[in-house]
Amino acid sequence: MRAIGVTTTGGPDRLQVLDLPDPQPGPHELVVAVHAATVNPTDIALREGVGIPDGLEPPYVPGMDLAGVVVAVGDGVELSPGDRVVAAVNPRRPQGGAYAERVVVPDTSVALLPDGLDLVAAATLPLNGLTVQRALELADLPPAGTLAVTGAAGAVGAFAVQLAHHRGYRVVADAADEDRELVESLGADTVLPRGDGFAAAVRAAEPGGVDAVLDAALLQVAVLPAVRDGGVLVCVRPFDGEADRGVRTPLVLPADYLHREGWLDEVVRLADDGVLTLRVAQTYPAEQAAEAHRRLEAGGVRGRLVLTF
Known part of the structure; x- marks a missing residue:
């Protein structure tokens, strides 16, 4: 599958298209076909090599926010293939983060997306x-x-x-x-x-x-x-x-909220009710991740920058 990441940490130009194996779900995990992944400051930190755990080998795939469609589920998962979802993911793990066509996530970090919420806008919500x-x-x-x-x-x-x-x-x-x-x-x-x-x-x-x-x-x-x-x-x-x-x-x-029972469901409900306003400043094809990182680093963005797959 296609992913965006770095094999050597550094500036935006280090981001490249990677060819990685398709992930497979284990118990209480599911695989999401990513439609949109939001660009956050923490993605820049990972790209620069900040906070990478000892023993975690490259490539490093950034991204903590995603929205997409479930394509596979492991044992014990209540969601089904075809469900539209949002998820929060820890990119500082061997499976990497959200900048990928398919991402495996624990079922505690996923929420079903109501029909009224657009996938691109919803990707800005979890983190x-x-x-x-x-x-x-x-x-x-x-x-x-x-x-x-x-x-x-x-x-x-x-x-x-x-x-x-x-x-x-x-x-x-x-x-x-x-x-x-x-x-x-x-x-x-x-x-x-x-x-x-x-x-x-x-x-x-x-x-x-x-x-x-x-x-x-x-x-x-x-x-x-x-x-x-x-x-x-x-x-x-x-x-x-x-x-x-x-x-x-x-x-x-x-780490204090990624797996909090029901928290992401509550955040999604607040967005669906209009309590939280989802603001997309601009979308970029995933291959233009470096450009999105440069814009975020320049400052002054109102709304979120989103990569699309």
């Missing part, structure tokens, strides 16, 4: 939707609590604003001038200018500080003052600094 589910769990907000979101116009940030609003929390979000209308439409109660001045602006709007911050923009220490004493700064990258005032800085890790 960021699950990340936000876990982030809100770690934030441990009180009823009607206040969450600040950095990077609110981005993929993780936008889902965070929408889901927090849906759950009845007060949302303070950042935005550049050109993104303000978008972020307001997502459900943010207060929209403040993005950047290093965000923490001071939050304190001016919320004098006691917010209960939690979801730091999708990676402001790190710069946003810490926005959090109330004893609050939470939820990180999507390891916190680089010293927290104070009893503020906790938990890290969202894919």
